[in-house]
Amino acid sequence: MKLFKSIHNFNYEWSLVSAANWQKYPNENCPHVQHVDVLNRFVDPETGTLTTERIITVDQKVPSLLRRILGADTTQYVHETSTIDPKTKTLSMKSKNLTLSNLLTIEETIEYTEHPEDPQQTQFTQQAAISAGSLVSRWSGIVEELSLKRFKDNAAVGREGFCKVLERFVVMAEAQHKPVSSTTDTTS
């Protein structure tokens, strides 16, 4: 099994980051994410938390070595559940691949929380556990190594892509709240 962990700070407050999270895709840095669908969503009336279940469709090129084992289909599906607690300012997400699990299992946990020292920032913690499946147990080392590299690459473009989404979000939010200024020339 290979493990991955990274911590990153976004220079935006948590509410904005949690809202932008729902509009992360599409973004030009992550062309491999094809579709995102919500399967379930509900608010717990006692705790006030929002739980969401989603399925994410990904089109990822598979190294030709692995493609010979798997076949040519590059469309994969990921199952994600998330919980948002607006009182503690926590967004937690867990996801796991639905397809290719006889080759590989990637379990990812993500958390967005208000930065403990700066409420204007959001801390992003991403962890993953990558294990080769039964089909390739003899080559588990290389399968996990290749997958970890791919995961790190995707994590990096994911962060860059989300940064751009956040920038656009701020611009849109400001545009909505800006008072309309008259551009007409008042001189006769």
Add this chain to the structure above:
Amino acid sequence: MSSSVGAHCTELKQKYDTCFNKWYSEKFLKGDTTPECEDLFKDYRACVMITLKEKGIDKLLAESRKETQFPSASSGDEEAGPNSA
């Protein structure tokens, strides 16, 4: 806005997403957790579930749900069950 795995579900999805995003920022984050957009969600989800079934993903999803034990009132597998969220 992202598209749906079912191309013909995308329009329903984007109507729902627009409603949800507005609710999330203007109500939920400000402490009003009364659910909205339920009718839009029902139509959109029904379309997606048909697509997942056609693609054979529904069985994989059911297996994965057993592990994640999604605590929803409706698993989405039932036919036209009331959405009590």
